[in-house]
Amino acid sequence: MKIGMLTSGGDCQGLNAALRGVAKTLYNEMGKGVTLYGIRDGYRGLIEGDYHEMKPDDFSDILTLGGTILGTSRQPFKQMQRPEEDSEQTKLDKMLKTVKKAGFDCLVILGGNGTHKTANLLRENGVNVVTLPKTIDNDLWGTELTFGFQSAVNIASEVIDSIHSTAFSHSRVFIVEIMGHKAGWLTLHAGIASGADVIVIPEIPYSAKKIAQAIEKRAKDGKRFSIIAVAEGAVSREEAAMSKKEFKAAREAMTYPSISYRIADELKELTGQEIRVTIPGHYQRGGAPCPADRVLTSRFGVAAAQLILQKKFGYMVALQDNHIVPVPLTEVAGKLKTVPPDGELVKQARALGLSMGD
Secondary structure: OEEEEEEOOOOOOOHHHHHHHHHHHHHHHHHHHOEEEEEOOOHHHHHHOOEEEEOHHHHOOOOOOOOOOOOOOOOOHHHOOOEOOOOOOEHHHHHHHHHHHHOOOEEEEEEOHHHHHHHHHHHHOOOOEEEEEEOOOOOEOOOOOOEOHHHHHHHHHHHHHHHHHHHHHHOOEEEEEEOOOOOOHHHHHHHHHHOOOEEEOOOOOEOHHHHHHHHHHHHHOOOOOEEEEEEOOOOEHHHHOOOHHHHHHHHHHOOOOOHHHHHHHHHHHHHOOOEEEEOOHHHHHOOOOOHHHHHHHHHHHHHHHHHHHOOOOOEEEEEEOOEEEEEEHHHHOOOEOOOOOOOHHHHHHHHOOOEOOO
């Protein structure tokens, strides 16, 4: 059996560990009956026919290695079926050509939302596909956890933890901007874990006045500082009421480098306090996966290999009720898992006295 493997989209902790989990299981179960091929830089490699045969040694000592040994790239789903420049072929045509030429019996694809839409497109065109859920955003439908998420929570929490001492020393308000795209999972978890005072997520549009009130209440209670965890995709109440076209135009006209700097200016005007912004950025994606992600990726890898052995294709492996289960790609592709505004975790955050900015 010939199997192609690729990692697509943004990198994160655990990609190598997941590849290792799939490979070790297949080698242990099939021995010389399986040949694995690494496809370089995600779907780009599949489009351009850039792949190479891998050996068991290639998967040694990578359990704790950050990044991806295969490389990755972003290939927007909306461009997959458009003819390329100076060619009548689409990227999809070229990927299908590569699969046929290489004689791949299956593709193992690791990625997030966009990656899964393209994986499902390949499935619809006759390619045997098994996928693993990767993203620090934890926004993939069908799984309670994606790998990379817990590692990113750990890093984001450490950043906020470290901000506490300088915020206290200088009696300042600090905003820490957390990744997460359009979902607030990472910010919510890191905010609760590190004792942030205000948590602002995309699913709950914020009011600058409400955040200011929370800061002023802390000051009246004798608190020397406040820490606000802001998701990169946060939106104001006013923006939430806009149409998609109006929102896009408003954001394009925004002069701030990110939403956190705008909130900082709004709060400075409302409170008169000094506001500082910290953005850990891609630091949240880097480094070794935490132990929890090493276990999760190993479990995902074994489950993905077992689906291949059973010739059960067209599925994503997922975590549900602490069990690894197959979920049809048709149920995953194109669906975003966001934080329920009235969900249990949000209610518990409010019960702890945290402001959600609304």
